[in-house]
Amino acid sequence: MDDPLIVVALLLVAGSATAAVAVRDPARQALVLAVLGTVLAVLFTVLQAPDVALSQLAVGSALTPLLIMLSVRKVRRPKRREETER
Amino acid sequence: MTRRVRLLVMAVGGTGLAALLVAACFDLPRFGGDQHPYGDRVVRASLARHTANTIASVNFDQRAFDTLGEMSILFASVLGTVVLLRQTRDEHRAAPEPEQVALPVRRYALLVLPVAVLTGLYVIAHGQLSPGGGFQGGVVVATALHLLYLGADYRALERIRPVGSYEVADALAASAYLVLGLAGLVAGTAFLADFLPYGTFNTLSSGGTVPLLNAAIGMEVACAVVVLLANFLDQAVEIEKEGET
Amino acid sequence: MNGWTVAATAALAVGVGATVWGVATGPLRRRVVAQNLSTSLACPALLLLSEGYDRPSYVDLALLLALLGPVGTLVFARLLVEDLAADPPRTWGLTYAVAAFGAAVVIAVCVAAGPSRALVKLLVVGALLIGGNLTASRALSGGFAGSRRG
Numbered sequence: 001m002d003d004p005l006i007v008v009a010l011l012l013v014a015g016s017a018t019a020a021v022a023v024r025d026p027a028r029q030a031l032v033l034a035v036l037g038t039v040l041a042v043l044f045t046v047l048q049a050p051d052v053a054l055s056q057l058a059v060g061s062a063l064t065p066l067l068i069m070l071s072v073r074k075v076r077r078p079k080r081r082e083e084t085e086r
Numbered sequence: 087m088t089r090r091v092r093l094l095v096m097a098v099g100g101t102g103l104a105a106l107l108v109a110a111c112f113d114l115p116r117f118g119g120d121q122h123p124y125g126d127r128v129v130r131a132s133l134a135r136h137t138a139n140t141i142a143s144v145n146f147d148q149r150a151f152d153t154l155g156e157m158s159i160l161f162a163s164v165l166g167t168v169v170l171l172r173q174t175r176d177e178h179r180a181a182p183e184p185e186q187v188a189l190p191v192r193r194y195a196l197l198v199l200p201v202a203v204l205t206g207l208y209v210i211a212h213g214q215l216s217p218g219g220g221f222q223g224g225v226v227v228a229t230a231l232h233l234l235y236l237g238a239d240y241r242a243l244e245r246i247r248p249v250g251s252y253e254v255a256d257a258l259a260a261s262a263y264l265v266l267g268l269a270g271l272v273a274g275t276a277f278l279a280d281f282l283p284y285g286t287f288n289t290l291s292s293g294g295t296v297p298l299l300n301a302a303i304g305m306e307v308a309c310a311v312v313v314l315l316a317n318f319l320d321q322a323v324e325i326e327k328e329g330e331t
Numbered sequence: 332m333n334g335w336t337v338a339a340t341a342a343l344a345v346g347v348g349a350t351v352w353g354v355a356t357g358p359l360r361r362r363v364v365a366q367n368l369s370t371s372l373a374c375p376a377l378l379l380l381s382e383g384y385d386r387p388s389y390v391d392l393a394l395l396l397a398l399l400g401p402v403g404t405l406v407f408a409r410l411l412v413e414d415l416a417a418d419p420p421r422t423w424g425l426t427y428a429v430a431a432f433g434a435a436v437v438i439a440v441c442v443a444a445g446p447s448r449a450l451v452k453l454l455v456v457g458a459l460l461i462g463g464n465l466t467a468s469r470a471l472s473g474g475f476a477g478s479r480r481g
Contacts, residue, residue, distance in 0.1 A: 005340045015348075016354075019351065019354070019355035028359065031362045031365075031366045035350060035351060035366055038369050041396070045377060050391070051219065054217050054392060055221060057392060058222045058229070062399045063229055065403050065406045065407065066229075066232065066315065066403075069407065069410040070319060071318065073410055074322045185475060188470070188474040190469050191475075194466040202398050202402075205395070233402060236405045
């Protein structure tokens with residue numbers, strides 16, 4: 001554990017993962033989750049696991065945000081309609 | 087069960103689990119040690135079968151049965167999504183309005199789409215040589231197609247994405263994996279055995295059945311993700327409950 | 332550790348660390364910019380790591396991030412368009428600074444690689460990284476008109 005690169009990557013993951021739990025609004029949570037995915041990929045690279053890092057990048061950088069944001073949009077839509085009708 | 091009893095049961099279970107985990111952690115090898123008994127054996131086996139990327143050898147040869155399980159999980163979960171997110175009787179489809187996209191963004195999306203599809207196919211094809219493989223490349227190909235939704239609008243995406251044929255291709259790719267496994271049983275020794283000639287080390291055709299199983303997984307994942315996103319997009323963009331205008 | 336991994340450590344600790352802070356706090360317009368910059372800072376860091384570990388195949392990681400990172404930002408720009416239209420981000424100075432950092436890293440790695448097939452791949456990564464970063468910033472500050480459905 002004396003490699004500063006591993007320590008930096010671990011600290012970044014711990015920070016962004018804590019933030020992903022602490023943020024309450026789902027849309028903002030998806031933003032933190034996207035950053036967490038990138039940081040996790042960096043950690044896997046630093047630990048010499050490029051295959052896992054590639055999986056994390058492929059899933060975490062665009063697919064997960066898209067799924068979450070589409071769900072948020074579906075859940076929010078009726079509410080917005082009511083507001084415009086009023 | 088009252089709330090207090092439930093909490094008590096959970097506390098007992100949680101304490102036991104924590105104690106076991108802590109005890110297990112003390113017996114782990116140290117972080118970053120130089121003794122890798124599994125790693126050495128895996129590397130030796132993958133070199134003997136002419137597969138340059140050891141991870142691909144583990145995924146599609148030495149532990150190919152595990153990958154079959156993982157593929158079935160993805161297949162089943164996409165199937166579940168299709169059933170759950172189908173259009174019900176009290177819902178109707180509304181045509182999505184076209185989105186006004188700024189010209190640089192539209193150009194970027196249309197330019198990057200073929201590059202991303204090509205990169206995904208490259209990642210699948212080089213799975214047994216360099217980091218990557220069917221899962222990663224398949225996700226990239228499927229994500230790339232959705233640049234049409236992001237850079238143009240949903241109708242442009244629907245034109246190149248007949249969901250029915252992607253569902254069929256998903257099932258076909260899943261069966262191709264099974265058939266390759268059965269071929270190993272017929273031609274070789276066991277289910278999912280590597281029965282093809284191993285080829286020249288570090289070339290595209292090396293590794294026996296590894297590239298074929300890899301390609302099957304790539305197709306399965308790409309089609310599964312397209313179907314998954316299609317159902318989410320339908321729900322978010324098109325399908326509305328009766329009474330909503 | 333060599334010079335490349337030291338540079339990668341610095342880029343991660345200062346650059347990506349700042350974006351983690353930026354995405355976790357503040358108004359939405361700051362968070363989306365931080366998300367965009369996190370990919371455009373992590374991608375040069377991955378290039379530096381690939382060079383530092385002397386593993387050319389790790390460039391694939393940077394290639395994937397340069398491709399998919401801006402796509403992720405486009406997702407947010409497209410689906411948060413109503414929230415962003417009311418309060419659009421204006422951080423072109425920061426975006427250009429990060430793009431210049433990415434260009435500098437790509438040039439340094441290209442010089443180290445020398446003329447070869449790897450050079451072409453590195454140039455593709457650089458073009459995707461900088462083009463994607465600038466386009467995603469453009470998309471965040473009014474790239475979509477925001478129809479109510481679609």
